[in-house]
């Protein structure tokens with residue numbers, strides 16, 4: 035090896051370290067940008083983010099699907115047929131917002147692509163990262179759908195970047211094959227320092243599967259812009275039953291307040307966590323945990339007497 039080669043190699047490795055630090059810093063910076071909805075001004079909007087119609091393999095038309103969600107008390111619905119957007123003119127009003135989108139499947143992934151203009155096309159042979167980049171460039175955002183159902187591991191989740199969240203719960207994957215939960219995948223990402231929020235969805239195809247899982251978004255107003263901003267900053271919580279009323283960290287103690295629960299769980303990286311159980315048949319509505327010194331993030335999960343969950347997004351600890 036010549037001296038120059040050595041210098042060049044050394045330079046290369048310094049560059050790699052620098053690049054790694056930039057990536058790490060970017061990941062941490064995006065973590066710091068997560069917003070706690072319970073400390074934000076705004077309105078709560080019950081939201082369905084993963085919805086199919088007869089445009090692909092659902093059982094009713096888009097207007098009929100929207101009517102069903104309105105009747106269930108939803109404020110926002112994203113229509114996400116496989117590979118296709120939909121005409122949505124006239125479906126929104128002052129109290130109900132329809133967001134256009136599609137579910138794309140590049141390289142065996144399922145990406146719920148939100149806030150796309152009508153007629154937006156994604157070629158089926160594009161690689162997964164390219165799809166995320168083009169959705170972001172169009173002002174949209176990608177949710178990584180049902181990783182458990184796909185048989186995906188943390189390596190799949192880490193092989194792409196730039197998505198804005200993952201599904202911690204997919205109703206249809208759970209009721210059809212009991213692979214709807216993504217909490218282990220989510221925790222592994224969080225443990226690696228990839229701080230992402232997580233949504234719950236129906237992934238409805240058949241009308242009987244409406245209202246299995248939803249996302250409660252806190253936003254300034256009922257517009258696609260405000261809803262997308264809230265989604266990108268994690269200003270929401272996910273649920274398939276319980277309501278979360280408060281979630282915060284104060285002086286090293288994390289606190290949650292919720293609708294009556296059978297147990298409230300807290301979790302950080304690796305082996306950090308705590309389960310608080312209801313006692314003497316009296317449901318829990320509050321719980322707290324004194325955080326260990328080295329805990330890097332904390333999220334809470336509320337489970338009611340019927341086994342239904344709700345999930346806060348993580349708070350990153352300094």
Ligand SMILES: [Zn+2]
Pocket residue numbers: 137144179180
């Ligand atoms: Zn899917």
Ligand SMILES: [Zn+2]
Pocket residue numbers: 084086137237
């Ligand atoms: Zn789907």
